[in-house]
Amino acid sequence: MVVLTTPSIDQIPLLKSTKQVPHFTYVPTIDLSKPESTLSIVNACKSLGFFKVKNHGVDMELIERLEDGAREFFSLAQYEKEICGSTKAPFGYGNKRIGPNGDVGWLEYLLFAIKNGAVDHVSMPSFQASYNVFCSALNEYISAMRNLASQLLQQIAKGLLIASGDALSSLITNENSDQILRLNHYPPCPRLKSGLTGFGEHTDPQLISILRSNSVGGLQFALRDGRWISAPPDPNSFFVIVGDSLQVLTNGRFKSVRHRVVAQEHKSRLSMIYFAGPPVSQRITPLPELMQDGEESMYREFTWGEYKRAAYKTRLADYRLGHFEKETGNLIN
Numbered sequence: 187m188v189v190l191t192t193p194s195i196d197q198i199p200l201l202k203s204t205k206q207v208p209h210f211t212y213v214p215t216i217d218l219s220k221p222e223s224t225l226s227i228v229n230a231c232k233s234l235g236f237f238k239v240k241n242h243g244v245d246m247e248l249i250e251r252l253e254d255g256a257r258e259f260f261s262l263a264q265y266e267k268e269i270c271g272s273t274k275a276p277f278g279y280g281n282k283r284i285g286p287n288g289d290v291g292w293l294e295y296l297l298f299a300i301k302n303g304a305v306d307h308v309s310m311p312s313f314q315a316s317y318n319v320f321c322s323a324l325n326e327y328i329s330a331m332r333n334l335a336s337q338l339l340q341q342i343a344k345g346l347l348i349a350s351g352d353a354l355s356s357l358i359t360n361e362n363s364d365q366i367l368r369l370n371h372y373p374p375c376p377r378l379k380s381g382l383t384g385f386g387e388h389t390d391p392q393l394i395s396i397l398r399s400n401s402v403g404g405l406q407f408a409l410r411d412g413r414w415i416s417a418p419p420d421p422n423s424f425f426v427i428v429g430d431s432l433q434v435l436t437n438g439r440f441k442s443v444r445h446r447v448v449a450q451e452h453k454s455r456l457s458m459i460y461f462a463g464p465p466v467s468q469r470i471t472p473l474p475e476l477m478q479d480g481e482e483s484m485y486r487e488f489t490w491g492e493y494k495r496a497a498y499k500t501r502l503a504d505y506r507l508g509h510f511e512k513e514t515g516n517l518i519n
């Protein structure tokens with residue numbers, strides 16, 4: 187059994203809002219083998235900021251191989267996990283603390299930077315025997331996620347009638363693009379108070395995130411009116427999440443979505459999330475082809491590097507784009 191160490195369970199906050207939509211479990215499910223998927227993706231990005239995809243072409247055997255490796259790692263003794271790290275914060279193993287500014291949740295995780303399409307080295311002395319097999323699975327998975335993210339961004343460009351089909355996808359397929367892979371493990375929470383935070387509410391800063399979990403629930407999304415819905419787990423599909431950068435690139439036509447994970451009492455949730463970001467020098471500014479006559483950017487100009495630096499000074503639940511919004515902007519419905 188995994189027993190998470192300090193901070194103690196009493197230091198983990200309860201969920202901020204438990205206002206839920208009664209019996210609402212609808213997450214748009216998009217079949218990528220269907221030609222109408224392009225329009226459905228754009229509609230879901232505009233109305234909700236999340237959806238899930240099936241018939242995505244990613245091999246289940248690969249997913250299971252990575253999940254097995256992650257499970258094996260997380261079942262190591264606590265001291266063996268604690269020594270797995272990277273010289274570059276925030277990468278490597280983490281336990282309960284999320285980010286540098288005091289956020290805590292009921293989870294442990296492995297965070298990997300991706301360099302030239304492969305995981306950047308994390309020192310794992312206690313996982314030596316399985317390291318090569320694990321890294322192969324990580325790298326194959328990263329390649330599959332990059333292809334899927336690129337396909338989704340091409341469909342988004344097409345659905346938004348942007349002539350250069352790779353205007354968005356090229357931001358994340360560039361060899362210098364800044365991507366992260368995260369493996370989250372939420373052990374069963376023994377003394378579950380109702381609604382204990384697994385991973386606190388937040389938006390993802392990148393363009394899109396692709397999330398896959400085992401069959402244990404806990405993931406929730408905020409609707410535009412502030413109510414929360416639970417997304418039933420679906421190990422055969424991927425959840426796709428609109429991030430802050432895609433909100434800016436579309437000048438607010440898409441909005442990044444707040445999401446969170448609620449701790450579970452009896453079962454262990456394992457998730458793997460791929461965050462597709464652009465190169466650090468990339469200017470994040472609305473795509474010119476999308477702008478109507480006289481439309482102005484709602485945001486000050488910034489690069490992905492600047493946004494990331496600012497993000498790491500914020501708390502998880504902060505509205506990070508607020509700092510980059512112009513005081514007056516024209517809103518597009």
Ligand SMILES: C=C1C[C@]23C[C@@]1(O)CC[C@H]2[C@@]12CC[C@H](O)[C@@](C)(C(=O)O1)[C@H]2[C@@H]3C(=O)O
Pocket residue numbers: 276284285286287289366368388389390391392461497498499500501502
């Ligand atoms: C509290 C924080 C953790 C985070 C960096 C931040 O300062 C604000 C954004 C957080 C987030 C959310 C999505 C991803 O899980 C993540 C890796 C990212 O890119 O931004 C995390 C950051 C983190 O865990 O370091």
Ligand SMILES: O=C(O)CCC(=O)C(=O)O
Pocket residue numbers: 368370385390397399405445446447457459
């Ligand atoms: O673990 C999950 O299911 C979601 C985690 C998440 O939102 C994140 O890591 O940014």
Ligand SMILES: [Fe+2]
Pocket residue numbers: 388389390395445
């Ligand atoms: Fe997230």
